Structure formats: C-alpha cells, structure tokens
Amino acid sequence: MKKIRERIGGIVLTILSLALTVGVKTVFSACGPKDDGSWMNCHWAEQAVFGIGIALTVISVLVLIFGKSRTGAGASLAAVPAAAIAAFTPAGLINLCMMTNMHCHSVTRPAVIVLSVLIAVTAAVNAAVIFRKTGRGQDK
Amino acid sequence: MKITAQGAGKDFIRQSAGTNRFTAVQPTDIEIEPGKLTLLMGRSGSGKSTLLNILSGLLPPTTGKVLYGNDDIYAFDDVKLSDFRNIHIGVIPQGQTAIQSLDVIGNICLPYMLKRDTELKSVYPYARELMERLGISHLESVMPAELSGGELRRVAIARAMIRKPDAIFADEPTCDLDDENTALVLGLLKETAANGTSVFVVTHEKDALTYADVSYRMDSGKISSEKPNR
C-alpha cells in the first residue's frame, strides 16, 4: 500500500499519457480521410499528438521507475512543457478542419486539451511534492 | 485547588422501567485537598465512577453542588465548564480511550488541540517527558490501533497530565497494567499530588491503598472513611 502511495504520481501520469497516445488514434481520433482518400489537416494534428504522446508515455514510465528521487522529479518536470505542446497542437499549432462542428473540433480537440492539461498539472504537482519532500539541496 | 462536594448525589431513571428511579450516589459531602492523593475504593456498581464523573464536571448531580475553590462549577454554562475542565481538570477515564485518527503524541496533546490556544509543537517537550516517565517514549508516532491495552492506558494518563491541571481524576487507572507498571503509574500520580495537585483515584485494587493520603469506601452509593493503610 505504501509503495503504491509513493508511486501514485508516476502511475497517474502513465495512465494519462497512455490514454492520450492510444486515445488520439482510437476513441477521439481526428476526422477520417475524404472520399478521394486524401487526408484533411486535422489528421496531421492527430499524428503530431500521437508522437508527443509516445514521448510523454516514455517520460511517465521514467517517473514511475525513479519514483520519489530527484531524477523522478526531473522527469516529471520534463513532462510539463511536452504536455503543453500536446495541448497547443490542436489549439493553434496545427489547423483543424474548417467546420467547427466536425469530429476533430468537437471531440479530438477538447479531449487532447483536457488530457494534456491534466498531465501537465499532475506532473507539476508530482515534481513539487518530491522537491518539497527531498529538499532542493540534497538527494535522498 | 480544593474541591468540595456539598450534598452531591445522583438519581438515575432506569430507562426500561420509565419512572423507576434509583440512587447511584447518595448525597455526599467530600473534600479533595490539593497535595494529596485521595482514594475511593469499592466494588463495581457501587457508584464510585458516578461520583468521579460528578466531581470532575462531567455529570451534573441531581442534588447538591461541587465547588472548585469557591466556584460552583455546575453553575457554569457548558462552554465555560468545558473550558474549565480543559484547563483545570485532567480525567483518566475507564477503558480504552484513544482517538483512533491521532498518533500517540497527538492523543497526549489532545487538550491543546481542542483549545487551540498554544502551538502544538511547543508542548511536545513536556509530552515527551511524560512519555519517558510512563515508558512509552518509543511509541511517539505509533497509531492507537497498534498499541496494547496497557500502553493505551498510559497514553490516557499522559493526556490527563499534559496541561498540568489542578485536579486529576483517575477511574481504575491501573486495571490493565502489570504490577511493575501499576507501581509506576500510582507512583507518578502520587508524585503529582505531592507537587500540589488534587488527585482523586477510583479503584478496586487494595494495593493502591499504600499510595493514598486519604481514602474512602463506597458501598451502594454511600461513602465512608477508611483508614489509610500505612
């Protein structure tokens, strides 16, 4: 029980990152190809989020492995800007489809933003908790 | 502080029988002097715990009054009386009395936690001193669920003494303890009395008589003097 409590940050981060990575390709993927088989803009946003999602998952697993050490805190901090980029990808970095009532706007965009923000917040809190516990100066 | 009961008695109504009143404690006059350990002996059901509760401000008597110095404590309202108990009276109740969500030192400092008039950390040194005296200093951050009956009892004793009250009431303080710890606890109570506190102990163990400065017997709610066994 104590072990789980110590690694709760890493566990939550890994679950959220996996949800983002897998989800963007399945549950909340962007719009499908057009009739002529060509992809719309939002597909490239989906690809970008998928890539960042893989990176986030790797970072989260590192957080899980290093637990409450300062290495874990560092990995946790690295997830914050990565998650921010994931959040901005469908919200400005890459244009989605033109009609805002399309799938990529009504499902993909909010789901990616919500999950990314949750990842960023969890990672930041996790890092802050570790730093407070270990003290900024010495590693425990 | 001198504690005086004037004709203090208690009638209970047996709930099952509606109007059937019975007298737990007959109107009693008793004085508990500072600097002395006063002992009350008696069999279970003799009314001695009821008298202790009346004297310690926990149970309003049906008749008579209880004076601390010149103050009639049952004339206070509940908030004032509770405050008075917090500061002036330490009670060691029967049985297991730990707060499950607090560790040992938290349980001991409970009176401060309730009153919130002192930074908790500042009373830790005295709490540790008491734990040392009672042989539980290694248990500081242990939760009550992991303690034995005797350890819990000693926590309750430390809690009653933490505010250095004017009066300490102990209801069967040694009943879970072995001989060695019984001697330790009664010795500590005796020493506390010697330092000017009014100490009132209810027990059915004859051994306690050796520590008593004054002793009484209670039978069927009636109190009588008993010569100290010197």
Add this chain to the structure above:
Amino acid sequence: MKLTESLSFRNVTGHGARSLILVILTALMAASVVCGTLVVSSLRTGLEALEARLGADIMVVPASAVSKHNFENIVLQGSKGYFYMDRSYYDKVAAREGIEKISPQLFLASASSGCCSVPLQIIGYDPETDFTVSPWIKKSAGGELKDLDVVVGNDLSVFVGNTITFYGVTCNVAAKLDKTGTDLDTAVYTNMNTIRELIRSSVELGMNEFGKIDPDNSVSCILIKVADGYSVDEVLNDLNLHVRRTKSFKTKDMISGVSDSLIGVSDLIGVLIAAVWVLGLVILFLAFYMSVNGRKKEFAVLRTAGASRKKLSGIVMTEALMITLTGAVSGIMIGLLIILPFNGLIEESLGLPFLLPSLPTAFICAAFALAVSVGAGMISAAFSAYRISRIDTGLILRGDN
C-alpha cells in the same frame, strides 16, 4: 494554528478510504448538478437564439418538400438538403394580403468541397428584401454583398477576407454570423446571383439530383413577416387555401417541436439528477451517522478533555464540510471539464440547438452546484452532529467495562 493540526482534518485523513468514497460521492452529486444545469440552460439559450434568429412568422415551402422527413430541420436548423419550386409561386404569395415583408431563399448543399469532407448547406438569399439573415451578421468587411461574396456561419473556421471554394467556384468571405448552436452555424449564405452560379456549376459537374431545375426561376423557401392588423393564422390560412402546391407553416409551430424535445431532455436530466441525489443523500446521511455512532466513545473522551457540546457538533460539521467541499469542488471541475470543452459533441448528439450560456451564467451554475452540494452534505451531517452534542459522557465512559 495550522489546518493540519485540527482534529477534524486528522479524523478525515485518518479514515482515508471512507473519506475518499464520500468525496467521490459528493463529487458525483455536484457534477450532476453542474452538468445538468449547464446543459438545460444551454438548450434554453439555444432555443431562444433560434426563436430570435428566425424572425419570420410564416415559411412557405413546396408541397413536395413536406414528404422530406427532415424538411423542418432544413428550414429551421440548416440541416443539409434542398427542394425547389417555381419562382411564380413567390409572386403569387407576395400578391396575397397581410404580408409586410417577404423574402425568398434558395438552397444548395455542397458536395465535399475544397475544405471539408462533410457537405454544408449553402443558402441563397436576397439582400434587398432579407429580414432574417442580415440582422445576425457579427463581423463584416462592410459594404454590400457583391456577387461571389459569402456570409458564413459561426462554426466555419474561416475569417472575413478569406476565400472558400464550392463546385470549383471561389468565393470571398465577406461576413460572419453570430452563433446559434444549430447547423445554421455551418451554413453559408450568398446572394441570389452567386447561388445560381453555384447551382449551375453543380449541375454541370453532375452533382445535383435536381438536374433539370432552372436556378433563375426557382426558390426553395419563402419567408414572410405578417403586417400589423393581420393575425398570423389569418394569413397562414389564406396562403394554404389560395396558393396551391405549396405548404405554409407557422414558424412558432415548427419551433414547438424543438421546444418539446427540449422539455423532454430537461425532464430526463431532472430525473437523472434526482436519482443521483436521492441515493447520494441517503448514503451521506448513513455514512455520517455510522461514522459518528462508531466513535461515540471518542467523543466522550473529547468531552473529558474539555470539548464543549458545541465543539463536538462543530467537529462533526467541520469533518462534513471538509469532505463535501473537497468533493463538490472537484466534482464541479470535472463537470466543467466535460461540458465546456465537449459542447460541440453534446450539440451533435442531442440534435437540438445548444448554445453555451455566457460566462457569468456558467459561473452561477457552478456556484449553485457548490452551494447545494455542500449544503446537502451539511444537512446530512446535522442530525449526527446534533445527536453527538447530546451525548451522555458518563454513561458512555462506563459502558465498556
């Protein structure tokens, strides 16, 4: 003194599993309220916007259109679809009495155009006589609507000044409309010349099922505002009686279908919230009751340590407050995280006008959810708090040996 040194806080965190379950329960209750009130008020805002937006008292469509199962949604909410009648009907209708304003519209659904895989509704209107579209232009390049200019709905992410291509015809975006929360938000409006041009190209490309229509002599729908001194029903009956092969509808009656669904959805939401709440309140009440009852002896000990009766109920209420406040705040956050970002999805799945209320209204919904959730928690705990304040310390302390 620090919060972490308070007895209530230690009691709440000390019984972690129980507290967590109660926090989740209150979170669920608060989330149900905040989601429910937000959805209902969004539907209301949507309906109001729709009513205000329509502007017309009567709509006239070809009688053949009535057999199209969603023709109401086509004229009301901008769903994709089209039907046509000869322009001579427009003149016949216009000649009847009691008509103050009259304006024709001509529909065309785009095939997958340059922008999107999903077709969108293109509506031609006559800026000269129009009284239903122009009032809702939010942002415009100024000036009159020229040929090959389009006015776009709010849900199209193109900006004034951009171009957009339909059937190989490139148009300039001249203005953007306010949001309605319906498919009208993805509609594109043009003047009559432009839409005729577009219809012609669509026919040339073989992408229009009405291959034989003559766009110069066709209209899809006629919007009418009734003149003062005439009742809407009077004019309606007159039109239905005298202009054959068309069907006239009162827009209020058409909207009533939407508002009936709205009432249905609101009722459903109400029932769901009620179910969550009845269950939640019972569990909360029992949980607080059992938690306090199981700690009777602890409360008696608190009495001996100098807690007043008021303090005992205070401890119980503070525990309840800590739990319900944590639960309610997290529940409201979760609720807002569901409703606000995913409003497009909700609009889609409900098929009703859905327009998020203004920020202050959303804030009021959240504050309301917080107040009722915390309030309910406190009321559930109040009985236990009252009982524990009446505790008979002496009796309980004697109780166990």
